[in-house]
Amino acid sequence: MDLASKIKGTLKQAEIFAAQGLLVEARDNYRSLIELLQAQPRIKDREKLIKSLAAKVEKMEARIRKVESAEPPPVLSPEIQALIKRLFSFSQSDDPDHVALDEAVALTKFGQYASAMAEFEILLNRPSVRLAAAKNILRCHLAAQDVPAAVEQYRRWLEDPRFDPELQAKLYGFLQSMLEQQGKGVDLPEPPDILPSEMLPTLQIEAPDEVLDINTVRIQIPEGPSKGLYVDYDVSFQSGNVISILVSETDTEVLKALQLGEILPNVEMTATVAIFKGSAKVMAKNRIKVGPRSGYFNVDLKIRAFAVSCG
């Protein structure tokens, strides 16, 4: 293929890529043309061509930057928000308050924090979902990168008669934990009459056969240099009250604690509509030898008990 045809062909291809939205590929084509021309000093109007191609490269790079930028999600219309609530709330509850909670949670998953918070605010008046709604309001503030708003909201609840000392204590623990995870050192005011958790009587019940869908599990490291710290894992699979998590081989302290038959006493589980504490028994631990998760350990945990704290 002669040079002129090659240049024409590569240029045409770049333009097709750009029209397709394949910006990186288009940019790379323009760059390769610049290199080609730079190696050919005798081409007529070479400098003019190179300049024109450089401008195209710059244009592609500007578009790539825009596409890759972490802009906040746009506010969607009420119609689309209603559609999201219909399509992406998977609640199987008959309780309208739990259904409403699940719908509001669906909005948060698409970054519609303002609308979600408005719905959670209404649900604060429903005792059965008050705690979950409050936690989700705090999550929304933190997801929107507004730590001061989350802290201020929590402070307001300390004086809100709807929130008794027990709820305030739970919210304190929850927000404290979220802020630590994000590396934000904020001194939260402690709620009045807070009792250390070990002084609260706990009601231990056996896990029912049917449990909520658990999304994440938080395990406390029992020993070693990181003793007492919490580590979060996404639940990769769940069957009844047995959940599976994938633990990296680099999480050595956690893996050491996850011996077969071992009972983990301080486990926190997050479901769509609730966060609850419990314990879990290690039922299986298998190293993945092939595939994209090679080196990870697949760990099965049987949720052994739910702990409900009552003042």
Added chain:
Amino acid sequence: MAVFNPKKREIECKLVYYGPGRGGKTTNLEWIHRTFTKNVAGKLVSINTEGDRTLFFDFLPMGLGKIRGCEIRVQLYTVPGQVKYSATRKLVLKGVDGVVFVADSIAVRREKNALSLKDLAANLKEHGLNIFRIPLVMQFNKRDLEAQGVPLLSVEQLQRDLNRQLKVPAFPASALNGEGVRETLKTALELTLKHLHREMRWAQAS
């Protein structure tokens, strides 16, 4: 997860178009929306960015009428293809009954196809589903670009890359022109409804 009402004899199922960014998933739905006007049961909802990239999902509800004594409704979705929208893809995939994997035939997109297929397998697994068992159809899109001199992967190469182990039905296509779109959708629906019949026994004996 399909919803079957045995009293009303209605079944509603979910089909998701998956694949790398800019591969033609939304174009598939747009063509279906324009063409199957009798079966479209609502608006095509597209939530995308200024550059027409899918931001969250596309959604198109369809009614297929009565088949084997049962009213069939299907919801078509697409996922955003950009790598950074992984969490949204996982969310949209929840409750899926059938998948259409739209691969990009352009040669420089070969790696993106493979990564997207891996991503699909991983996300299905997180939902307790197995890519080898779920109703799945492949589409090798953008075949029309060969005529414009763009280097494409051959259908044989795409089969080797993406379908060697899965061995699912695969269709060359040009979603922009509608070529292969109908066949892809028809086969995906057939596989999905057959699978659902095995699970739910929705179809009456003819």
